[in-house]
Amino acid sequence: xxxxxxxxxxxxxxxxxxxxxxxxxxxxxxxxxxxxxxxxxxxxxxxxxxxxxxxxxxxxxxxxxxxxxxxxxxxxxxxxxxxxxxxxxxxxxxxxxxxxxxxxxxxxxxxxxxxxxxxxxxxxxxxxxxxxxxxxxxxxxxxxxxxxxxxxxxxxxxxxxxxxxxxxxxxxxxxxxxxxxxxxxxxxxxxxxxxxxxxxxxxxxxxxxxxxxxxxxxxxxxxxxxxxxxxxxxxxxxxxxxxxxxxxxxxxxxxxxxxxxxxxxxxxxxxxxxxxxxxxxxxxxxxxxxx
Amino acid sequence: xxxxxxxxxxxxxxxxxxxxxxxxxxxxxxxxxxxxxxxxxxxxxxxxxxxxxxxxxxxxxxxxxxxxxxxxxxxxxxxxxxxxxxxxxxxxxxxxxxxxxxxxxxxxxxxxxxxxxxxxxxxxxxxxxxxxxxxxxxxxxxxxxxxxxxxxxxxxxxxxxxxxxxxxxxxxxxxxxxxxxxxxxxxxxxxxxxxxxxxxxxxxxxxxxxxxxxxxxxxxxxxxxxxxxxxxxxxxxxxxxxxxxxxxxxxxxxxxxxxxxxxxxxxxxxxxxxxxxxxxxxxxxxxxxxxxxxxxxxxxxxxxxxxxxxxxx
Numbered sequence: 001x002x003x004x005x006x007x008x009x010x011x012x013x014x015x016x017x018x019x020x021x022x023x024x025x026x027x028x029x030x031x032x033x034x035x036x037x038x039x040x041x042x043x044x045x046x047x048x049x050x051x052x053x054x055x056x057x058x059x060x061x062x063x064x065x066x067x068x069x070x071x072x073x074x075x076x077x078x079x080x081x082x083x084x085x086x087x088x089x090x091x092x093x094x095x096x097x098x099x100x101x102x103x104x105x106x107x108x109x110x111x112x113x114x115x116x117x118x119x120x121x122x123x124x125x126x127x128x129x130x131x132x133x134x135x136x137x138x139x140x141x142x143x144x145x146x147x148x149x150x151x152x153x154x155x156x157x158x159x160x161x162x163x164x165x166x167x168x169x170x171x172x173x174x175x176x177x178x179x180x181x182x183x184x185x186x187x188x189x190x191x192x193x194x195x196x197x198x199x200x201x202x203x204x205x206x207x208x209x210x211x212x213x214x215x216x217x218x219x220x221x222x223x224x225x226x227x228x229x230x231x232x233x234x235x236x237x238x239x240x241x242x243x244x245x246x247x248x249x250x251x252x253x254x255x256x257x258x259x260x261x262x263x264x265x266x267x268x269x270x271x272x273x274x275x276x277x278x279x280x281x282x283x284x285x286x287x288x289x290x291x
Numbered sequence: 292x293x294x295x296x297x298x299x300x301x302x303x304x305x306x307x308x309x310x311x312x313x314x315x316x317x318x319x320x321x322x323x324x325x326x327x328x329x330x331x332x333x334x335x336x337x338x339x340x341x342x343x344x345x346x347x348x349x350x351x352x353x354x355x356x357x358x359x360x361x362x363x364x365x366x367x368x369x370x371x372x373x374x375x376x377x378x379x380x381x382x383x384x385x386x387x388x389x390x391x392x393x394x395x396x397x398x399x400x401x402x403x404x405x406x407x408x409x410x411x412x413x414x415x416x417x418x419x420x421x422x423x424x425x426x427x428x429x430x431x432x433x434x435x436x437x438x439x440x441x442x443x444x445x446x447x448x449x450x451x452x453x454x455x456x457x458x459x460x461x462x463x464x465x466x467x468x469x470x471x472x473x474x475x476x477x478x479x480x481x482x483x484x485x486x487x488x489x490x491x492x493x494x495x496x497x498x499x500x501x502x503x504x505x506x507x508x509x510x511x512x513x514x515x516x517x518x519x520x521x522x523x524x525x526x527x528x529x530x531x532x533x534x535x536x537x538x539x540x541x542x543x544x545x546x547x548x549x550x551x552x553x554x555x556x557x558x559x560x561x562x563x564x565x566x567x568x569x570x571x572x573x574x575x576x577x578x579x580x581x582x583x584x585x586x587x588x589x590x591x592x593x594x595x596x597x598x599x600x601x602x603x604x
Binding site for chain 1: 359360361430433434452453456457493494496497498499500502503516519520522523531532534535537538539542543545546550551552553554555561570573574576577578579582583585586587590591592594595596598599600601
């Protein structure tokens with residue numbers, strides 16, 4: 001199966017390991033990820049603050065590229081990119097004043113009015129809906145038995161649910177289902193859909209780190225040995241930034257945080273190195289006999 | 292009408308005994324609202340049960356609580372529809388606000404935040420004296436309409452993660468109310484309002500929880516984003532808005548020049564060399580330094596990007 005693939009800036013930059021793991025497991029699952037031609041940044045969370053018409057236009061440009069490639073679905077590994085494209089389409093369809101402005105911009109750039117021919121989806125939705133959990137299980141060569149994995153959803157994958165549309169904003173189970181497929185034990189915890197604080201790292205980092213700490217502590221307190229998440233930006237906040245969190249909150253524990261396709265990749269038999277895992281995760285897995 | 296028996300577990304609370312769960316069984320049909328369930332429990336089984344409810348039609352905003360963990364208005368929640376496969380429901384008071392008794396909380400902090408944003412129209416003196424006329428275009432009315440639909444139920448603030456961690460954040464409801472007047476041309480206090488709202492607007496983490504739980508579809512996070520839209524010309528900077536300005540301008544600049552965000556450039560532009568170096572050490576410690584300078588190619592057709600980002604014709 002071929003799917004248009006929008007990696008997003010982070011997974012082609014500082015969260016490169018998200019892309020590495022996603023590409024690896026997609027290959028095993030016969031998912032051909034066709035990178036969107038000449039894609040641009042969605043500007044999620046920033047450009048919609050600065051100018052809604054500019055934000056919407058930038059997102060519609062990507063979707064138009066997908067349409068020209070002949071696909072009706074665009075998958076992304078990043079919850080913020082997903083949210084940005086879906087919100088842009090929602091506003092374009094429901095706000096006639098905004099639509100008029102955007103249509104003029106599209107016209108200036110010799111692009112056509114957007115006819116909603118492309119659906120933006122998270123990569124994990126494609127895994128669950130198109131590949132199927134049972135099919136994923138068939139590729140598991142190394143079941144991650146006895147590892148308790150905190151299942152984190154974050155915010156923009158789920159909310160607003162009337163726009164995102166895949167699962168309940170309060171009782172989601174997509175990440176749990178995928179973790180269970182790897183043979184690991186999924187752990188639900190109270191802060192599973194709270195924000196990791198990444199959007200505040202620019203303007204208000206002290207509070208941003210508190211939010212990240214709430215997630216990690218809630219997962220740890222409920223018995224998680226590792227944490228998985230579905231977002232390139234949560235990846236930066238919960239992995240690299242964890243050293244800062246430990247310092248700010250004087251903690252003597254850590255919680256390795258993996259992107260969901262990295263965990264699936266481990267169960268498919270890939271090594272932590274092949275999946276680009278960070279030091280904390282690699283060391284923990286080594287102690288558990290997984291290398 | 293077919294009825295089914297449900298079990299309602301209510302987290303009761305009083306100052307003497309603290310919090311404890313108590314279960315009640317009763318039969319309901321598919322049209323039974325949770326406010327009716329609570330009324331029947333109180334009148335038929337437990338007169339001590341304390342809760343607030345008044346209009347039973349999502350207008351008064353009194354019956355806010357958590358039903359199966361979801362911040363909800365009890366009157367808009369159908370008991371059978373919300374019950375789990377064992378026909379059970381868990382009912383608790385809202386998060387964040389101090390408990391008074393059972394499902395009743397003290398939401399003074401919610402009102403305090405609303406009062407802080409001058410929640411009333413302050414028109415020109417000629418309007419007050421009756422000499423002038425207040426006019427508003429249908430487009431302008433559409434822009435602020437949904438932000439004035441708040442029924443003061445308090446659900447958005449109870450569910451907001453930023454409010455819990457940051458006392459300087461005014462919270463979703465106050466922002467929606469405040470912005471409703473910022474964007475109302477009949478009002479005369481736009482600058483004062485922006486001085487009240489701008490710093491706080493950048494304390495929101497854009498998690499869309501308020502958008503999700505609002506029973507009136509007010510979409511407070513959108514009001515916050517629209518307030519941030521005034522930052523370019525805003526002169527009353529605070530440390531928070533200075534950092535936000537640096538970061539957001541850097542993002543815009545990178546998209547305008549390359550079509551994409553290059554994190555290392557963004558980081559340097561936002562935080563400066565010293566801070567960037569500190570985080571480079573963190574990246575090194577975490578084993579991620581190898582990705583610090585990963586750079587994707589620029590968008591090839593930058594002409595398209597420039598036209599999309601430029602002024603409309």
